[in-house]
Structure formats: C-alpha cells, structure tokens
Amino acid sequence: MIHTESEYDVVIMGAGFAGVCQARHLMMKIPNIRVALVDPRPPQRTDKDLKVGESTIEIASLFLAKELGLREYLIENHAPKQGLNFHWAKDAAKTETLDDYYHTGSNRQVPIPSYQINRAKFERDLLEMDREMGAEFYHGQVVDVDLTPNDALKTVEIKVGSDRLSLKAKHVIDAAGRRFIIGRKTDNLIVDPEDLMGLDTGAAWMRVRNVDRTLFHDGHDPLGATTSHYYATNHYFGQGHWIWMIPIDTETMDLSIGIIHHHNVLSAEQVNTREKFLGFLKANHTILSDIIESSEVVDFNYWGKLAHRSKTMFSTDNWYVIGDAAYILDAFYSYGTTTVALAIEGVTEIIRAKLAKEADAEQKRAAYNEFNLAYARSVNCLYRGHANQLGHASIMSWRIYFEYMWWFGVQVPMYVGKWHLDMTFIPIFLKTLNSNVDGLFADLCKQFDQLVERDANIGLMDCYRADQLIGGYHTLKHFDDFLENAKIEPLRCNVFAGLKQTCFYVAVWYVMFQWKGFGIAGILRPQSIYHVLRLLGLSMQATIGELIYKSKTKGLSANTEVEQMRQEFKSYHYQPKLQPWMTTTNQS
Numbered sequence: 093m094i095h096t097e098s099e100y101d102v103v104i105m106g107a108g109f110a111g112v113c114q115a116r117h118l119m120m121k122i123p124n125i126r127v128a129l130v131d132p133r134p135p136q137r138t139d140k141d142l143k144v145g146e147s148t149i150e151i152a153s154l155f156l157a158k159e160l161g162l163r164e165y166l167i168e169n170h171a172p173k174q175g176l177n178f179h180w181a182k183d184a185a186k187t188e189t190l191d192d193y194y195h196t197g198s199n200r201q202v203p204i205p206s207y208q209i210n211r212a213k214f215e216r217d218l219l220e221m222d223r224e225m226g227a228e229f230y231h232g233q234v235v236d237v238d239l240t241p242n243d244a245l246k247t248v249e250i251k252v253g254s255d256r257l258s259l260k261a262k263h264v265i266d267a268a269g270r271r272f273i274i275g276r277k278t279d280n281l282i283v284d285p286e287d288l289m290g291l292d293t294g295a296a297w298m299r300v301r302n303v304d305r306t307l308f309h310d311g312h313d314p315l316g317a318t319t320s321h322y323y324a325t326n327h328y329f330g331q332g333h334w335i336w337m338i339p340i341d342t343e344t345m346d347l348s349i350g351i352i353h354h355h356n357v358l359s360a361e362q363v364n365t366r367e368k369f370l371g372f373l374k375a376n377h378t379i380l381s382d383i384i385e386s387s388e389v390v391d392f393n394y395w396g397k398l399a400h401r402s403k404t405m406f407s408t409d410n411w412y413v414i415g416d417a418a419y420i421l422d423a424f425y426s427y428g429t430t431t432v433a434l435a436i437e438g439v440t441e442i443i444r445a446k447l448a449k450e451a452d453a454e455q456k457r458a459a460y461n462e463f464n465l466a467y468a469r470s471v472n473c474l475y476r477g478h479a480n481q482l483g484h485a486s487i488m489s490w491r492i493y494f495e496y497m498w499w500f501g502v503q504v505p506m507y508v509g510k511w512h513l514d515m516t517f518i519p520i521f522l523k524t525l526n527s528n529v530d531g532l533f534a535d536l537c538k539q540f541d542q543l544v545e546r547d548a549n550i551g552l553m554d555c556y557r558a559d560q561l562i563g564g565y566h567t568l569k570h571f572d573d574f575l576e577n578a579k580i581e582p583l584r585c586n587v588f589a590g591l592k593q594t595c596f597y598v599a600v601w602y603v604m605f606q607w608k609g610f611g612i613a614g615i616l617r618p619q620s621i622y623h624v625l626r627l628l629g630l631s632m633q634a635t636i637g638e639l640i641y642k643s644k645t646k647g648l649s650a651n652t653e654v655e656q657m658r659q660e661f662k663s664y665h666y667q668p669k670l671q672p673w674m675t676t677t678n679q680s
C-alpha cells in the first residue's frame with residue numbers, strides 16, 4: 093500500500109458530465125491552474141457507463157459550444173436536437189401510433205442549436221481532452237474528504253487499486269453525483285418531498301438499439317413541420333407520469349426511453365423492473381412497447397427516488413457541490429445539464445477570483461450561491477402539481493406555453509449576456525424569481541389543479557406556433573437582436589428587453605387563461621387583478637432598467653471582433669492584382 097501526497101488548486105471528485113465540464117472550464121478560464129479529477133470509472137467508457145441526461149436545451153448547448161469550445165465536436169459526434177414534442181393519447185385505450193395522440197411541438201429549427209448526447213461517449217472524450225490540457229486523472233474512488241475551514245488546504249483521500257493517496261487541494265468540488273460525498277458529510281441535502289414542493293418521483297429507463305423508426309414516424313411529413321420528429325425530445329403523457337424518447341447515437345442508433353412517475357399515482361412496484369415497465373408501456377403507450385420490441389435492448393435501470401436539492405452549493409470553506417451532487421428535481425424539459433452549466437460558471441469565477449486574491453471574491457461566492465439555490469427552487473417549481481396535471485392535455489399545454497415564455501424571453505437572454513454572473517443584476521433577478529415562485533406560479537398551479545378536477549377543455553396551446561396569443565407572438569421570439577448581431581459577449585445582450593416584453597405577454601396569456609378557464613369571475617378575482625398589475629408593473633420596471641442599461645452601454649459595440657474588422661476596413665482599397673505563383677521554370 094503506497095501513501096503519496098500531491099497538491100492541486102482544485103480536486104474534482106467525479107468525472108461525469110459535471111466533473112469533466114468543470115475541469116475544462118477551469119482550465120480554459122484560469123491559465124496554469126492545477127486540476128485533478130477522480131473517478132472509479134475507466135477513462136474508456138462503454139455501454140455500461142451510459143447515463144441518463146442525454147438531451148440538452150439552449151443554455152446547456154450554448155455552454156458546451158461557446159464556453160467549452162465544443163461546437164465542431166458536438167456537430168461531428170452527437171445528434172442534432174430538433175426541439176421538444178409533446179403527445180397526449182386521444183383515448184387511453186388506444187395508443188398504437190402517433191395518430192392516436194394529440195400533439196404540440198417543434199415545427200421548425202429552433203434559433204439556438206442543441207444536441208442529443210451520448211453520455212458515455214461525451215464523458216470519455218471530454219476526459220481525454222481534459223487530460224491533454226493538463227488535468228491529472230486518478231482512476232480511483234474518493235473514500236473521504238477533510239473539509240477544513242475557510243482557506244485551509246483540504247485533503248481528499250482516494251483509493252486507486254490497492255493504493256491509498258492523499259490529494260491536497262485549495263478547492264474541492266463534489267461532482268460525484270448521487271454518492272453525495274459532501275452532501276452527507278455536511279448534512280446539506282433536502283430530500284423530503286414536503287420540502288420539495290411535494291415532488292415524490294421515481295424513474296425507469298431503457299436504452300435500445302436499432303429500433304424500427306417507422307413505428308414512430310416514417311419521416312415523410314410534407315405538410316407538418318420542417319424539422320425531424322425523431323430527433324426531437326418526444327414526451328408522452330398520462331396520468332401521474334411522463335415518458336421521454338431521445339435518440340442518443342446516430343451510429344449505433346441507440347434510443348433512450350424512460351418514465352418519470354409520481355409515487356402517489358403510480359407506485360414503484362408497478363414499473364420498477366424491465367418486465368413491469370414494458371407491461372406498463374404495452375398497456376398505456378403501445379407505440380413505445382412496439383418500438384422497444386423491434387430493437388436490441390442495451391440496458392434497464394430504475395431509481396426509486398429522484399429529487400433533492402442542497403442547502404449550500406458554494407461554501408465559504410472552499411467546497412462546492414455541482415451536478416447531481418447538488419440538485420436534480422425532474423427530467424422534464426431536460427434542465428439538468430443547464431443547471432450544471434450555470435453552477436460551473438459560478439464556481440470557476442469564484443475560484444478564479446480567489447486564486448487571484450481579488451477583494452470581491454467572497455461577495456461573488458455569496459451572490460452565486462444564492463443565485464444557484466434560488467434557481468434550483470425555480471426549477472423545483474416547474475414540477476409542482478405535475479402528479480395531477482401531466483395527463484391533462486389542455487391544462488398541460490397551457491402550462492408548457494407559460495413556462496416556455498419565461499425560458500426564451502428571460503432565461504436564455506440572461507445566459508447569453510452572462511447576467512447570472514453580474515453582481516448588480518443578480519439581486520434584481522432573484523427578487524422577481526422568488527416572488528414569481530411563491531406568488532404567481534403557486535397560484536396558477538392551484539388553478540391548473542382546479543381545471544383538471546373539473547376536466548375543463550380550454551383548448552390546446554402550442555408554444556411553437558405564432559397564432560396562439562396576440563400579435564404573432566410565439567414563445568421562441570427574442571426581443572433583442574443578440575442572435576442577428578452576435579451580441580454574445582458579456583452584458584451585450586439586452587436582458588431587460590426580454591423581461592419587459594415577457595412580463596407583458598405573460599399578462600396577456602394570464603388574462604386569456606383566466607377567461608378561458610374561469611370566465612369573467614376569473615379575470616375579476618382579486619388575485620388575478622393583483623397578478624396582472626404586478627406583471628405590468630414588472631414590465632414597467634424592466635423598461636426603466638432598459639433605459640439605464642442603454643445609457644450605461646451607449647457607444648458599446650455589439651460585437652468587438654466585428655467592430656475591430658469594421659475599423660480595419662476603413663483603410664480598405666481594392667487591389668486589382670494577383671500574387672505571382674508561377675516560377676520561371678514552370679513557365680518554360
């Protein structure tokens with residue numbers, strides 16, 4: 093047994109999605125940083141190392157492509173994602189083909205490309221890139237960690253084969269997923285469904301290969317959409333559950349199919365084995381059991397308990413929890429890797445500021461910690477009431493529309509402009525976010541429940557279409573020209589415009605929802621009047637915010653590189669000549 097000691101700036105426990113991305117981000121942002129990664133999985137990942145978390149949405153995909161510089165890698169190695177599709181059975185007893193379902197969903201390319209990733213391949217490749225960049229990889233297991241106070245060096249005890257090693261680190265990151273290395277040690281986890289807005293779920297999933305894709309869709313859709321239906325994340329709903337179908341590899345044609353079920357409606361005992369899960373699908377989503385029967389099965393997995401959050405994410409003792417080690421609530425909308433991206437950027441900036449001994453490092457830590465904890469709560473809120481509502485096509489379609497409005501209108505621009513790292517913006521954002529979670533969203537959730545109970549049909553809202561609200565609005569609409577003018581440097585993207593317009597359109601959505609669901613009584617309800625006035629008030633505040641933002645950024649170019657080229661271009665002259673390339677010998 094060998095005992096050796098090595099010292100690092102950062103030791104990352106776990107080389108899954110969160111760990112390998114965090115390591116690359118740190119090395120890209122902080123020159124010469126010494127990083128170690130520890131993971132018991134071998135660097136050459138196989139089918140056995142396939143994990144869930146295959147679908148990315150805009151923030152995660154921008155993070156991977158832009159922050160980590162993986163755009164070409166993603167295009168060449170992972171499947172393009174074609175938005176999200178949602179399906180509800182017309183008749184629960186007949187679910188053989190897609191025609192047996194009502195649908196809303198992606199009808200065109202979304203403006204920001206995202207990807208369906210093969211996790212084993214992604215983690216293998218990123219780990220290799222990390223090692224090439226200088227990260228030390230220990231193929232072993234963390235057995236203990238000594239979380240000393242404040243800036244004192246930490247010790248991470250690891251087991252590599254039969255050897256025990258002690259790694260010293262200024263900063264320790266727990267990215268070891270559900271091992272909860274730091275979570276257990278510091279009593280940092282929130283797991284009681286009562287404290288998770290009632291969320292009590294489990295998940296079963298399978299990976300299958302070489303399916304007969306025509307059982308889902310034959311690809312010929314001259315009238316419906318300009319996108320592939322197969323490469324979208326397809327969601328199938330029913331009472332107390334939703335099911336995903338995600339293509340994860342274009343070479344092996346692997347497909348991930350899984351269920352999130354709410355224990356109070358559908359118990360673990362009903363879906364926790366491969367046979368039971370297949371039986372459930374045969375009875376309730378025959379199309380999916382037929383697809384699975386046409387394939388080679390790669391694996392089956394079941395987790396009885398999914399959701400948890402953390403009390404602290406970035407501690408003043410220089411430990412950090414990210415990824416599953418920090419929080420996961422539900423897989424609906426595929427938020428997981430997005431939450432990882434937001435956390436990683438915060439961690440990197442804190443560590444950068446700490447290593448550079450900057451005066452505001454601790455202020456940043458406090459602000460980013462608060463931001464990520466509040467963000468986790470807001471993600472939690474996305475699933476409140478799902479147990480009752482998922483199977484109701486009309487109500488869920490309205491809910492999805494509402495949630496899409498905030499995503500594209502506020503969250504995506506916030507991320508593009510790096511406002512989640514901005515110390516003046518964070519408190520403003522958190523105030524709005526927290527009051528929405530506890531006010532408007534909570535109240536709406538009760539109303540969704542009431543409508544489900546009444547079996548109200550208030551129509552099917554399709555968030556991708558521009559003919560559902562007013563003025564050609566659709567939820568993917570941007571209110572700033574950040575894409576057209578590549579305003580992708582920090583603070584260039586005008587998030588206030590998104591906030592202003594989104595609050596306004598949400599107010600319109602809200603009035604329409606009250607009218608359809610509850611008639612004039614709904615509109616005149618004191619809470620409704622309050623929410624509409626508050627939304628319009630927020631829109632006004634954002635207008636003022638926008639004016640201040642515009643005056644502060646007056647004269648700032650939308651994109652520095654373009655501006656530089658334009659300046660250089662001022663001395664442009666047409667040169668009607670070619671450089672000689674034929675030698676005298678060639679000419680003869």
Ligand SMILES: Cc1cc2nc3c(=O)[nH]c(=O)nc-3n(C[C@H](O)[C@H](O)[C@H](O)COP(=O)(O)OP(=O)(O)OC[C@H]3O[C@@H](n4cnc5c(N)ncnc54)[C@H](O)[C@@H]3O)c2cc1C
Nearest residue numbers: 106108109110145146147234268269415416423426428429
């Ligand atoms: C059912 C389900 C579906 C999901 N679908 C999506 C989706 O479509 N899109 C999305 O964005 N997110 C999704 N998520 C969330 C996503 O899976 C997580 O956000 C993501 O996997 C988190 O990665 P991670 O690196 O934190 O954890 P992991 O990928 O679990 O990595 C943890 C690593 O730690 C290692 N480890 C374990 N013990 C030790 C130890 N003692 N020492 C050192 N290392 C250790 C493990 O070997 C592993 O490699 C889903 C989650 C679930 C549960």
